[in-house]
Amino acid sequence: MSATTTLTLTGARVIDPATGRDEIANIVVDGERIAAVGDDSAGLRLDCDGLVISPGLVDLHVHLREPGGEDAETVASGTAAAALGGFTAVCPMANTEPVADHAAVIEQVKQLAVAAGRCDVHPVGAITQHLAGERLAELGAMAAVGVRCFSDDGIPVGSAQVLRRAMAYARTWDAIICNHAEDPALVAGGTANEGGVAARLGLPGRPHEAEEVMIARDLLLAEGLGARLHIPHVSTARAVELIREAKQRGVRVTAEATPHHFTLTEDLAGDFDAVYRVNPPLRTAADVRAIRAGLAEGTLDAIATDHAPHAPEHKEQEWGHAPPGMVGLETALAVTLTELVFPERGEPTLTLPQAVRALSTAPARSRDIDGHGGPLEPGAPANLCVFDPQAQWTVQPGVLVSRSHNTPFAGRTLRGRVVHTLLRGRFTVHDGELTDEADPDDGDGEPAVSGNLHHTGLGPVAQPPPAGPTPAEPGATASAPQASIAGQERAGG
Numbered sequence: 001m002s003a004t005t006t007l008t009l010t011g012a013r014v015i016d017p018a019t020g021r022d023e024i025a026n027i028v029v030d031g032e033r034i035a036a037v038g039d040d041s042a043g044l045r046l047d048c049d050g051l052v053i054s055p056g057l058v059d060l061h062v063h064l065r066e067p068g069g070e071d072a073e074t075v076a077s078g079t080a081a082a083a084l085g086g087f088t089a090v091c092p093m094a095n096t097e098p099v100a101d102h103a104a105v106i107e108q109v110k111q112l113a114v115a116a117g118r119c120d121v122h123p124v125g126a127i128t129q130h131l132a133g134e135r136l137a138e139l140g141a142m143a144a145v146g147v148r149c150f151s152d153d154g155i156p157v158g159s160a161q162v163l164r165r166a167m168a169y170a171r172t173w174d175a176i177i178c179n180h181a182e183d184p185a186l187v188a189g190g191t192a193n194e195g196g197v198a199a200r201l202g203l204p205g206r207p208h209e210a211e212e213v214m215i216a217r218d219l220l221l222a223e224g225l226g227a228r229l230h231i232p233h234v235s236t237a238r239a240v241e242l243i244r245e246a247k248q249r250g251v252r253v254t255a256e257a258t259p260h261h262f263t264l265t266e267d268l269a270g271d272f273d274a275v276y277r278v279n280p281p282l283r284t285a286a287d288v289r290a291i292r293a294g295l296a297e298g299t300l301d302a303i304a305t306d307h308a309p310h311a312p313e314h315k316e317q318e319w320g321h322a323p324p325g326m327v328g329l330e331t332a333l334a335v336t337l338t339e340l341v342f343p344e345r346g347e348p349t350l351t352l353p354q355a356v357r358a359l360s361t362a363p364a365r366s367r368d369i370d371g372h373g374g375p376l377e378p379g380a381p382a383n384l385c386v387f388d389p390q391a392q393w394t395v396q397p398g399v400l401v402s403r404s405h406n407t408p409f410a411g412r413t414l415r416g417r418v419v420h421t422l423l424r425g426r427f428t429v430h431d432g433e434l435t436d437e438a439d440p441d442d443g444d445g446e447p448a449v450s451g452n453l454h455h456t457g458l459g460p461v462a463q464p465p466p467a468g469p470t471p472a473e474p475g476a477t478a479s480a481p482q483a484s485i486a487g488q489e490r491a492g493g
């Protein structure tokens with residue numbers, strides 16, 4: 001068993017919404033845990049001057065496509081994308097093949113994630129068998145293996161009776177129901193926001209009322225049962241109002257917004273580029289403003305990506321045939337910083353601590369994900385995102401490590417770049433590159449701090465260790481950068 005490695009991240013702005021901390025400080029990491037936050041320093045030193053350290057980001061809504069959709073994404077490639085995006089925990093949806101409607105698929109996805117070692121994965125279980133909206137899935141068996149949230153995401157549960165029964169069961173474990181909020185009859189056949197743009201283009205519409213009707217129904221059902229409800233990808237102004245009113249009444253509801261819904265509008269359908277096709281659809285500028293206001297006031301608790309990879313042969317079809325969805329894990333932080341925290345025009349929507357709360361602390365709390373979202377304090381797992389809030393970069397779909405490249409932000413220059421991601425004290429990303437130390441146990445059951453603390457041209461220069469070679473990681477400060485996995489992923493995508 002190797003000795004525990006100690007590391008100090010020095011001089012960063014530490015933002016920890018769970019404690020309210022926002023100050024320049026060192027964080028000492030000892031093995032897989034935080035040993036100190038403040039002036040202390042021990043072991044290897046890594047200069048983080050000018051950078052921000054936040055709790056690792058948490059994504060409530062991703063699609064990792066495995067099992068069954070490995071042409072678009074795998075648990076390994078999706079969690080690699082998550083790590084590069086600063087995430088330390090993600091919640092993959094159940095619409096795989098086979099569907100995650102029973103415990104075996106949940107266990108399979110979790111095991112694949114542990115083997116990949118890059119990001120904690122908390123699978124969402126299906127509400128109904130085969131996502132068919134009729135018979136309840138094996139909720140109890142899935143709860144028994146740790147599932148905290150159930151959703152048929154992508155497909156609404158049309159029957160109020162079925163959803164109500166699911167809520168009643170989920171309440172037994174104080175688990176959460178997350179229903180895809182679009183009334184199926186109202187959106188049938190629609191591919192874009194119903195309104196002037198869709199009418200001009202001749203595209204069948206999905207009216208905003210479809211979302212609002214479903215949210216209103218689900219809020220009433222949750223209220224009646226005292227059940228927990230999470231609303232995914234809120235996209236309309238009236239939906240924000242409904243959630244605000246429900247929270248004021250004490251309904252146990254949380255909600256998320258996606259970067260595309262708080263940034264992009266229906267006008268992008270104009271050239272029929274299916275990269276902009278998504279459900280619920282991109283809406284109006286007024287809706288975008290309302291989503292932003294909802295995030296600022298906390299009505300919308302979390303920013304979630306709805307990372308929805310699609311292989312090019314599927315997505316690069318004409319608008320009406322392409323599947324809906326966009327990738328988002330590798331751009332979420334930067335889009336949030338660029339659009340909401342440091343906008344070139346207009347007033348900021350969020351402060352930096354508010355953005356960290358929406359990307360980490362709030363989603364972790366809303367789904368009972370312990371060890372993530374802070375607090376950053378001694379004894380807590382060292383799940384950290386270290387980012388440069390100034391660095392600018394241009395989104396090039398070909399270099400995303402996700403297997404799919406259907407990003408709506410291609411060519412956009414964004415501000416804010418993930419420099420390091422640490423999962424229980426180990427670098428999953430170092431100097432902006434995936435590390436190759438993905439084995440979570442290093443074969444000895446003792447998670448170790450990566451020793452690759454050398455300058456590779458993206459991040460800050462590491463300080464040499466205070467005295468002599470480090471006992472735990474021979475040659476750690478002298479070896480060449482290990483970015484081979486990143487290169488392989490890119491070549492394979």
Ligand SMILES: [Zn+2]
Pocket residue numbers: 061062063093153154306308
């Ligand atoms: Zn989704």
